[in-house]
Amino acid sequence: MSSGAHTRESSAAVLTQLKQTFATSAKRDPKQWARDILEEERLGKKVSAIRLRFAREALGRELSNRSNEGDLT
Numbered sequence: 001m002s003s004g005a006h007t008r009e010s011s012a013a014v015l016t017q018l019k020q021t022f023a024t025s026a027k028r029d030p031k032q033w034a035r036d037i038l039e040e041e042r043l044g045k046k047v048s049a050i051r052l053r054f055a056r057e058a059l060g061r062e063l064s065n066r067s068n069e070g071d072l073t
Contacts, residue, residue, distance in 0.1 A: 034058040037051050037052065038055050
């Protein structure tokens with residue numbers, strides 16, 4: 001049984017460490033993924049139309065460049 005107790009103690013220690021890490025780390029903006037996609041486009045990287053559409057929708061922006069995106073309906 002001592003190996004089982006050791007495993008529980010190890011798991012508890014890891015869990016405590018993870019809780020501390022997440023509590024103290026800077027919080028990421030939940031819409032940062034959308035900003036990252038728009039930044040990729042701004043830098044001239046090829047970004048699929050659907051990724052651009054979802055990023056703009058997530059940020060509350062109108063689809064301003066329909067000719068580059070094609071028909072997504």
